[in-house]
Amino acid sequence: MSRSGGPLAAVWSRSARAVRRYPVTAVVAVLVLATTVTGLVVRIVGRTGSVDAVHFGPFRVFAVTTGAVALVLTVAGVVVLVGASERLMGSRRTALAFVVTTVVGTGLGALTAFADQDGREVGPLLLGRATSFDPWTALVGTIVTASAFAGPLWRRRIRVNAVAVVAALLLYAGHASDLYAALAAAAGWLLGDLLRRGPARLGWTRSSHRETRVLLGTVVLVSAVGPVIALVSRARVGLLAPIAAVVGSGPVTPVHGCRADGVSGECLRGLLSFRATDPWTLVLAIAPLLVLVVAGLGLFRGSRFAVWLAVVVDVALAVAAAVTYGVLPSRVAELHGAEDRFVVTVSVIASIVVPLATALVLVLLRRSFTVLPARRRVVTFAVVVVVTFAVVATVVLVTAASAPDPVPDPLRLVVAALGPLSPVVLWDHLPALDPALRFVLGAAGPVLWLVVAVAAIRPTGAVEPDADADGLREARLRARTLLEAAGGDTFGWMTTWQGNAYWFAEDGRAGVAFRRNGRVAVTVGGPFGWPDARDAAMTGFARWCDDNGWTAVFYGIGTEAAATLTAQGWDTLPVAEDADLDPRTWTTTGKKKQDVRTAVNKAGREGITARWSSWQDLPASTVRQIEAISEEWVSQRELPEMGFTLGGVDEMRDPAVRTLVALDPEGTVLAVTSWLPSHRAGRVVGWTLDVMRRTSAAPNGVMEFLVASAADRMREDGVERLSLSAAPLAQSVEGAPAAEGVQDLLDLVGGVLEPVYGFRSLLRFKAKFGPDLHPLVLAYPDPVALPAIGVAVVRAYLPDLSLRQAVSLVRGRS
Template identity: 45%
Template sequence: MSVEVAEAGPGASTPPTPHDPGRARRVMAGLATRIVTFVSARPVSLTVALSLIVLAFASGSVTHAPSERLRDLVGAGLDPFEDRRSWLLVFGSVFVAGGPTQLVLAVIGVLVLVGAAERRMGWVRTVVAYLVTAVVATGVGVTVQALGQAVGETWALEVAAESTLHPFTPALGTIMAASAFFGPLWRRRIRLVGFSVVLAFVLYDGHPSGLYALLGALVGLALGVVLADRRAERGWLRSSHHEVRRLASTIVAVTAVGPVLTLLARSPIGALSPLGMLFRDVLPGRSLSAACAAAGRGAPDRHVPPVGACARAAALAGIDTLPTVLLSLLPLVVLLVSAWYLRRGRRLALDVAVAVNGLLAVFAGLYYVVLPVTTDPVVDRPRHVVERVVLAALAVAVPAAVAVGLFLLRRHFGIGAEGARRPRYAFVVVVSGLVLAATFAAAGWAGRASFVPAIGPRTLLLDVPERFVPVGFVGLTRIGPVPDGGVVRAAFEWVGPLWWLVVLVGLVVAAARPGDVRPDAARAQVREIVHRGTPGTLSHMALWEGNQYWFSADGRAVVAHRVVAGIAITTGEPLCPADRIPEVTREFARWCDDQGLTPVFYSVRGELTPLYDEMGWATLPVGEETVLHPATFAMTGKKWQDVRSSINRATKNGIRAEWTRYADLRPAVARQIGEISEQWVAEKNLPEMGFTLGGVDELKDPDVALVLALDEDDSVQAVTSWLPSWSDGEVVGWTLDFMRRRPDSMNGVMEFVIASSALAMKEQGVEFLSLSAAPLATSGSPEGPATQTERVLTFLGRVLEPAYGFQTLLTFKKKFQPEFVPLVMAFPDPVQLPAIGTALGRAYLPDLSVGAVVRLVRTVV
């Protein structure tokens, strides 16, 4: 619904008929205008892309790889310098593609990355960034290769003869330079995703093109800081929970895809290519005929007695089947699925990603470090031994670092709807692994005569864990006895893939949240109760992630709450008809007592104080809700001067208000809202708050309305979200929740948005409009001496004021001349005031440590 609705009147123009002779001319003129606008906004990217295509036709790389002569003439490397007339030709390596695939990727990269860069920082800076990153990355890259060859470094010697064409390098360097001109959201995304992908190529593929791309990204990053001159923003900025989840998901996905790069690359030589190769299907390691011929000649074999070499080769050859491939790839698929659910904040996905990366680190350490050292003689020179140690350390460190990093970020991932499923999932995974392991052990012992070579009890037990490990980790020469067929062979091949399938399918089922697979019964029941209608204005917050639910015996009343350190803090008052509030309150209190919990009703209307007095509970003011009545809303009088001025200023600047829903947003608008929110979070000295304060995730509820301030270019200047209050299925009021503005937006833009919202609600005929309450802020001083918890809450409000501006927010809301409705907190036992204060602090700021909150409480108690 739009704030302003234009209706067609008698004088409104009608659309042209299909026979209108001027329509075709107007369409062509409009198309030409759009083309000119598009080209004029992207002169650098289009010019570079066209140059790449023209040179590709000239060199023949449109259909095939360029000739060796051309590669030696312009390719980056050392050996080609011997045949060059000028070393300056090496810089041509960024303008020639190495084949049709690289050409397509380079052109897309230029159009997307360089195009985004020039729209953000202008064509002059874009040209500078493109040329500087191309020249510096190429020159430094060749120098690094030369130094490596001079000292005899293994990698440099392996790539000495390569002539590298790397047209993607300057495009990557340019977008990295432009990242300094973006807001915190996209700046962080560009840098993290860009470096993650490049490092994956460097570590898993290892060819020089990855090195040049990495150097180009580093040069672009440094150049961007200089060009933007943003010294104050060079440090790490805080991220919202929403953004941390996205970034963690990206890292897990990239590390999962890394080994696949090794499998797809030609002759991978990266530092982690051995780790990637561990996921290969390495069987059979040699031909069956060669093994049998060696056995017939009695040739010695270091790992297998000559007598059984032919039979063992026959057994190994049969392992190269579907189960082997599945066992190699399923761990990576599990990581990719975990990355998908990490993006949605699933704690279970975090647990699985941590566990799988931890297992991969253990596997890499065991099969790539321990076993080679203990079983293989080291004949390398000391320098090569050092290189092997470094490569081994990297192979273990990367998955281990991902596991540790995810574990440290666990506070950003709520338990959610899958919370109750987590222990069941863990039980199923562990029990299924034990059952499958026992099945193989029993089948193997019963059919031990079919193993080649013969197997004993100790060898069989040692072989059981390897059935769950990708074959590439074990290696062909370390595979123990292999059964030659029958049920034993089926168990030998399938117990590992079956277990990983249980892990994968169980993850999908257990991590599924309401709306992904089937509606969640509890949340759907709460939504039904909310739609029927409840007193108060905070009822919709009961549907937010992180809440738990207690239902009355008849299922028609519910209390949404959060349990923090044994304190059950409610999200407002009980959701039920007004006449049932006393009954439901007492029932919930009895249930909490039975569970060993302390009930605390938080942000309930002050008019319920007599009920709590009757129960013998204490109450404390925690805020004041500001309420307007749209039916009588009128901006007249001197007190409304600031608001009227803001509306006039917005009209003069071409800013309009738009009433919409998140699902109806255009992608560009939704992206801007995320950028504005991330900028707001990054500027705070404390983490993003939760509990009764919504973020970007809460905007996506289909019942939530958004009111945006958009300029003539559809740039979002400010955004507000409004939570509905219902009565018999009809919306009777709206409560302000999310409120953000662009830092460089017009002064008074938020006053304009709220006033426009009030006018729209007046047209809708809603009964009330709540500007909500500013947590820990009141318009006056409490009467009588302050209690311990009052002092705690006052102190918390004073400490958090510079970062979150609660008192400032309340002052802002006073501009709209609202009615103040006191909100209180009710609790049964004053002795537990310190614990309640701590729990409340953790509810709003779950990222803070318990010790920090306790110290904060002790400061004022």
Template identity: 40%
Template sequence: MSEAFPPPSSAPSRMRLRARALTAVARRYVRANPVSLCVVVAVLAAAAATGSLWGEDARAWGAGPLATFSSGRWWTLITALVVPDSTVDAASSVLLALTVLAYAERLLGSRRTGVLLGVLGVSGLVVGIGFHAAAWTLSDLRPVVAAEVPVLDPTTPIAGVVMAASAFAPVLWRRRLRLVGFALLALFALYAGDADSWYRLSTAVIGLVVGGVLARGREHRSWHRSSTRETRTLLALLVAVVGSGPLVALVSGGGRGPLSLVVDAYTQYDDELLGRCSKVAETVCDEQIALLMTRGAGPALLAVVPLVLLLVAAWGLRQGRRSAWILAELVLVASAVLPVVSLLDGRLQIDPWVDGSGAEYVLWALATVVVPLALAGALFVARARFSLRARRTAARIAALVIGAALLVCAAGLFAVEEIGRRSFNRELSVLELAGLTLRRFLPPSFTHTGGSTAFPHHGPALFAYQWFGVVFWIIVIATILWLYRRVRRPDASDQNHYRELLRRGSDTLGFLGTWEGNRHWYSDDRECAVAYRLTGDVALAVADPLAPAGRRREALRGFADFCVEYGWIPAFYSVHSDTLDDLVEWGWHHVPVGVETVMDLPGLTFAGKSWQKVRQPLARAEREGYTAVWTHWHELTVAQAAQVIAIDEEWVADRALPEMGFTLGSLDELRDRDVRLLLAVDANGRIEAVTSWMPSWTDGTVTGWTLDFMRRRTNGPNGMMEFLIAKAALQLQDEGATVLSLSGAPLADDPDGPADGDPAPLRAVLRWLAEVLEPAYGFASLFRFKGKFRPRYRPLALAYRDPLQLPAIGAAVGRAYLPGASRHEMVALAKSAWEGRR
């Protein structure tokens, strides 16, 4: 697997080939998504015609209770679905049409997509306008119901069609579209509260119902992911919504949604309260004036720290981190309890609305207390799902960093304030100054001291007052994110047990799992095993799992659940068709990553014209006095070992490139006592070429051998590899072996396989990697060389579960093959690749 055969340097113009490929992709996209492209054209044309594309007011084309029903402009039910209200709305509509709507069109079909765009869009507007008008008639709801602002929103019908198409999507994408889609729609409706958000939500609900009706009777795969992963994703999504909801309300000008009242806890000061303070003195006025006088970017960032912490916690919850669970619980409970304390001590005041109904109390309690506490309770119930703890050393480092940051920032702030005492609005004692210093490291919503609040008016003290707390929280957030990456790994696996399972029965590539750098997963009864290489957060399972007859699926599912438990991305690399079929049945995706070439030894002879390319170098080498010597590394003499090392170093030095690993063996793998070496030795004892062979077993008996290491002297005679492989086949046939695998050619496609006119993104990445490495390592040439032995081709695939994880998987494969490449070696590799393209 490790020999390289440099390819010819001449190649067609890659620029022309890429231009053709891009043209073909564009044509396929146009053919597959005509409705989505028509939507793009219609939105841009309508925006240009009405002037909304460059900021002109186009509300005359909008829909609403007054604009549509009272004014009798029924045609606005159509124009509101096409005309955007701003440049940003036009850009977002075009982006959604080219992406999620295009995906929905592939699921539904173009004709059905076109019909549903009109039907769902109009239906959603009618229902939304009806609810809007009905809510406006209720005086209790009037303060939180958006007033009549004509709606212009092309994303409304898109939302309905996407939710309808979700019924036809695979399990993964069906859940993802619905969870993420409705979370975002509800986020804007409940916090921002504009009419557009409610109309989109109404259309999405109608689309969900219609999609369910259209998809009746369709068979859906039942197993896709473990409940642990689903629970983590759902709770992380809810925490993210609670954290980003007030931010949405803040950005939208305070929001009018039923949960937008919570935004008051994250603002710097209260305009209405300050207005009342000008007439009646209250205890809270001093604090509000202090917030007004010291407002700016720093205090604004400090005010939203709890929301940012919730978003950081949501990121860790998705990965199952215990530290994220603790962070989320603390912030949620504090966010719910502290406002109640403020209400009880009089610092927070809520007045009934003009009709005296007091409904604002209900909405305030729901947004500020009930939602955070309910979510904190759900996290507490599901605490076992977030079991990934940081390494003890990392946890101690994080605690020391945060403690040191607090000490340094607090000391610095106190020193600056002490020096700038005259810039404060009143005289402060040392104790008061210390209390003020500590308070600046807490968001305003988390502080509840009453009475007069001192503050600086100008100078360095004001700058430190505004920014030292922000700096501290930046350090805290960075430390938490760093801690997420330092997770306790599973205990070191027992490699001896893996070898025992190998001897029970293994496929031709199973021995790769014994190599250094691999870990091993075992089933509870230790009868099933999977070897994997952990690269970042990607667990690349190497070759097929080891499992007794009938338990392969159990091993695949157990390993996938194991990866989910530790927050890793599972991927099965270099698996054969039997394993791949099981994964595909569960909804996994796959791309080819190589082809294994296998020789069946029973009845093998090198007679006939088809074997002439093998028979000639074999006969020539024997005629020139070369012999094939079987041995093991530990049986080599010092002189022989030195020659083998010199041949390998010569091969590596000739390329000045990093030596590859993962599924490509090196000298380290030759030292294994189960690995046999076959040397080509001349009459004088000089070693000209080296090959290594890994065993495979059936019921405890060696029945196959797999070629791994291939090296020859660069100035040696030609045909040495053909000589050694032919000799190995004949000798192992006599020993009773039935299979001789020439191993896989990494990243090479089967020439007899079907052409792939629409490669998946990961396959495109792997093909690019193959192009870059080909001038240096010659994988394609190696594949053609093995074709001389008339092998049986066994495709090798990489199976993955989630298409959104393709970038991480592709990067993990690259790092696995080039684990220790230095900067100098990567530059040499790039230079070699560039020279090979000329």
């Protein structure tokens, strides 16, 4: 008998399982659909003016009253946000969060209605209406509550995005429903911390550079969309609504009452109530905001140019708002009676302070944006902008000179051509100007800012990342070619990372990667390239540095390579030990490897598997989990991310690098390692361990399991060498003390970093595998430069270390 209903039955079965797994999500979605459809039916049958006229009682919070598109978006929001909340904290907590945040948000918001007893139009930001219910109030409150149960990465992302969106709606549009959502978000934040069991998470956890870029990029994008929301809003009453008037009003739509001799109360009223009524006004407003959108996208890419672009636009917005409104109490007081002075004054001040605060945060965190644009792209951007401004100014002046009536002050027109960022008081004579001149002035601003936005796309990398961000793409490709053809030492593949500079021998057969701090050039290991050319490369690089007035320092080179330098009078001091083994002969037998055997057997019993793959071939879900694990690892550190010879997620994305991921039977990532290739004659002959990250819930021994699995995989591939890499500033045997206390300095740094990064603990972990240990040294030519050398090495690892952090850690160590 055929089963024609098979597919339908399968869909029904999957739906039933989803409902059983997410019952709160299903109930809320049904209520949203039911109340909305019921309201629509009552409206049609009863011919009421709107759905708002329908009384649902407490179920009114589920009704969508603004159309079919809003209904679809709301249902999608329920499925995504409530579903995610239910997955994070369970059905009972989700139902509790949904009810509590709704009651608190709408309840406290409705109380503000009592403050509006005189029916004034200005300042209704604080004047909520008890009739303005919205399902999104509960959705926002619920997901913010659930964020407390997420890991550091998603907890921060959920909260930052929720707060940014809610704040933008509240500060720019200021509807009562926006106020309710903001209050619900605040209630959800507190409720989540109360419901979550475990140690309190106080303060703001540290972010990786990548996550800082995501968060600040989101903030800048929201600040670009906010004024548009205010301009198209029917009741634009938010605290930052004045910014919308600054970017929306212009030569084409001057505000009545704004004169060159001062900002009158009538002008302020017009600005605060200004709203876009035609497409041209929106074009005028969107043009400069597009620059912020490009900057925001560039921030996601880590562009330093995008930081300064956003800073310039935000400062320009703040200055334009300050000039436009005058911020003089006597002028603001003219707007209304005493009851309105506070609200209007705060609104105007906020419109100036918020863009300045955003610019300040970007400047303070600019070091997280390490991608520098190619000089040619910056020059091209500057030339395009200057030429465009010159052309626009020329067209404006020529049009003014050709007008039937002479213009009293043509230079004012050039300033007015900046469009929305020019002071509004420049436009008081516009109604009397020639129509052609008014059109040219109206088009000048949008054209200029549109050109700036388009010209900024390449230097910010908003569309695609700059393949030659630091101007070293050709040198980096040359280094990779040498490494693949002839190989290098332990740090070989690390020389291809961003942040390194390069020197190549005249014959091109060897090269050196280094980082310079002041007058000290610290190498990333020894020379790479053909073995018979490396010794000469060491001498050649040292001579080249001396010619430039720098001190060459070879960091992390083997004792055999250092012999070439010691023969020339150089000194050395031990800094680390390289641990490696031959996977072709390595086994887990032996008493010293008992912990490794136990870990492998335990993983087998629990169904844990290891997946060897490039980053590009990993499933999207696995990638997201790895990023979350890495972010959790960074958030638990008291110091910024280290670099130099320590990689992270960015370095794992290299197609030549391999990841080894530990997965439980459900596909959850428990731990991850990354492996850097070593080449000889174009063939991979070894892999070096780099990144090691694990979740807090991972079972003991998962890292031992991953390393043992890597050895098994490499044995199958015929790989000759598995390196467990070198733990920086850590060694199993104390070295001889160096002169001038540099050894003491490095020992101090190693001791300070031990509680944070556990380098010495890592060395003990590697000893479990019975590897061969090879001492690595730092070779230097001049003992007089030792203090500067010590600082340069520390700066190479921690370029973002602040003085406060350094003092705090040293105090903790002492």
